[in-house]
Amino acid sequence: MTAAGLYLHVPFCTSVCPYCDFAVTIAGPQRRASYLDAFDLEIGRATARGLRFDTVYLGGGTPSSLGPGPLGRIVGRVRERLDVASGAVWHLEVNPEDVSPVAAESWRDLGFDFASLGVQSFDDAELAFLGRRHGADGARRAARTLLDAGFPTVSLDLIFGLPGQTRDRWRRQLETALELGAQHLSCYQLTVHDGTVFGRRHRRGELDELAEDEQAELYLLAHEILGAAGWESYEVSSFAAAPHHRSRHNQKYWDHTPYLGLGPSAHSFDGRTRWWNRRKLRLWAAALEAGESPVEGEERLDDEALFAEAVMLGLRTAAGIDLGRLRDRFGAAVAVVDEPAVDRLVAGGWLVRDGDRLRPTPPGMAVADAVVRAVLA
């Protein structure tokens, strides 16, 4: 059986970015301490599952803000209590303001080998708009420090599609990332969510979203520039300098490999059932302290739902979906696609058909949601 992925959610940030809709909180030392205690408890409960992991991912929030002590404690507990394969990839999300040569070295020493750095942009004006705590210089410096520290893969998060962002400006961000020598990029389009500061500003008419055609241009520009540099785009937002720099952990989400999520709001999946923890730090911790499960809900997926997910997730990746395999997995009655729609998508250049395999083209990736809607009968 393929090994599972382990996700550990660290919900802390020093301030909340105006576009962020993650489960994050600005907590004082006390709540951080109770978080770590609760985490121990949850790790303890997880041992019973008997899973073997070959990827471990610390995400958030801002795991790098934990500081070497608490981070070491979590890592130590995981190694101690859970079955993590020796060749596992350890993935850490890092914010620039937490990066220093000392910190980077401590993360390497803890065994992290994939660092995702939340630079978002190398432009001071853009960073100010995004409400980030670092500037362009800090972003560059942090990237260099991580690379110098010898992480096998350094990934940078970039946000595009800011109001008024031009092609040139976006091009400069991508070129800077390449010049710095990053091996992986996650390029996220700025999304305005309800319930965020940007969401409120948008509702009041103070924040314009970029028009669809411009968004598409910026997105395809990333494909163009990174493609020219020999990179691959293996998922709608994910680009790797070479196949071995892909995120093995994220891949598990996209191909229905089981994963276990610990921490507030974390989701888990065993191939059939998906369940999720309480989102609020306090409630999650209280449940664990009371010796109870912190799980808030679960859903068991029937074949129809699994098939829909397989199509939805598969068509977001460069590998696409294999209709023959899906029929084998779910049966011909369930694995049904809207054939005329598929033909139209192929004719329109959104999909490429290769035997039983359907793969999205870059313009197809830009409209993956629409493609999925059309393909599902």
Next chain:
Amino acid sequence: MPPRHPPVAPGTMKNTRSFCIIAHIDHGKSTLADRLIQSCGGVDERDFRDQILDSMDIERERGITIKSNSVTLNYTARDGETYRLNLIDTPGHVDFSHEVRRSLMSCEGALLLVDAAQGVEAQTVANMYLALEYDLEIVPVINKIDLPSADIERVKEEIEEDLGLEAEHAVLCSAKTGKGIVDVLEAIVTRLPPPAGDPEAPLQAMIFDAQYDPYRGAVLLCRVQQGRLRPGQSALLMHTGKRYDVEEVGLLQLKRVSVPELDAGSVGYVIAGIKSVSDIEVGDTITDARSPAAAPLPGYKEAKPVVFSSIYPMSTEEYPELVRALEKLKLNDAALIYEKDSSAALGFGFRCGFLGLLHLEVVQERLRREYDLSLILSAPSVRYRVTTTAGETVWVDNPSYYPNPGQIDHVEEPYIKASVMMPERYLGPVMELCRERRGEGTTFTYLAVGRVELTSEMPLAEVIFDFYDRLKSTTQGYGSFDYEMLDYRATDLVKVDILVNGEPVDALSQLVHRERARGRALHYCERLEETIPRQQFKIAIQGAIGGDIIARKTINAFRKDVTAKCYGGDITRKRKLLEKQKKGKKRMKMVGNVEIPQSAFIAVLKTDKD
């Protein structure tokens, strides 16, 4: 404890008063009715709810009255006698003016209610003229005197100057606080005349509305003009010629209270084994088949539908439900007519006829609300008279059946005489609006200082689109509108088709005057451009007359539509959204290979001003 206001024995015509309340919207008609009912002990405190006479949800929500209603109250006056008061609540919109007129005919008097802060307004005037047409005794009542902004003296002046009524004895009240309600009741008793009909003469009873009861069938609301109406009689409906055996008669006291007989001057209900409301005609006269009256009461007019539109269920699976829903609705709505229809784009549906646009909206709303149906309506149309080159006359209200232009000799369209009453200051803009709407022979007369009535002969087709809304905004709500059918006049009609990627969408076709064709086609194209989501390919939207393209818009292919992040927790959410959208996909109509959402069919019917 004996009731405070004991019931009145039949045969006491001199102690009967029948009246309605006429008012501009929001001046407090429903509230006053509530108060009158309460102070006569007409309803148990615990059964009471606000706006009690508006029984349909849609009436209560929109604050409009669609069906007439009546309530009989017992009131012991200061003179020590007990009176039977019939309050008849009338609809307030031109679409239902038929019912309004019938209701007014059943009254001797009217309370003319004026808001003490707002003063006389458009509908106050319009309704007063209507009441005068029926010779009703009018008692001015100034309401909302509790408001700090009440200006009773100014309102009295307006009543005298704008309405020409004597305002010195206007009754002052607050329907909200209850102050002055007894004065209102006393004014009804002392200032309105009793009914005049002869109880011993042959029966004549006017049907002013009808309700539907699932167990008893049609319940006719009527007012006995002369004679007596009682169970066991054989009722003859003089216009339709149908006979029914009277099973029950009674008074409407918020519930039905059966009585041995309704005599001259009574207002009440009749149940006579009539299956549905559509079996009878509002305005018809009931007489006794054994000793019939010589003639029916005057004022009968068939309620003819003037606006036609096709209704399709959003998903074809809902068709059987639509059939059942229309059947049921029809039981309660005599004016609604429908027949089977089908569209290449939308499948099976019904061609329906309505009294006007509000009636159409009400029917659509009831289908949605009471039957949970999601519907698409085609553009409303009037009925045209087409003379073919072969000399035949065909009536066309459905663009699908419009003959080939080569076979048409000439076409005529229905004209109405529109009348608008308004303060003088709006005359210019309203005349302009009428001119825009192809109004002819527009004239005006002064009703009083500063008030004019404008009349204009206009194509009905120009009125059904959005005239009423435009008029309201042009006159800031002060304009009142009424119309009557006039005649048919020659017109230059064309059929405008809407094509989506070259495919005509029959449900979007419409018949319009040639001058209007381009504007209307462009309006449709623009609305479709806004509401059809981007799809995998470019979509051309065109308006055409025959082979000529007169308007065009393009929807580009989709270019960016993808959620940026899709990790552990995002997957469930995203799949759920997808499942919802999949249901939505069923609610899309495929035309050729283009998916058109229901909202597009609705959007095209909205005007630019909305």
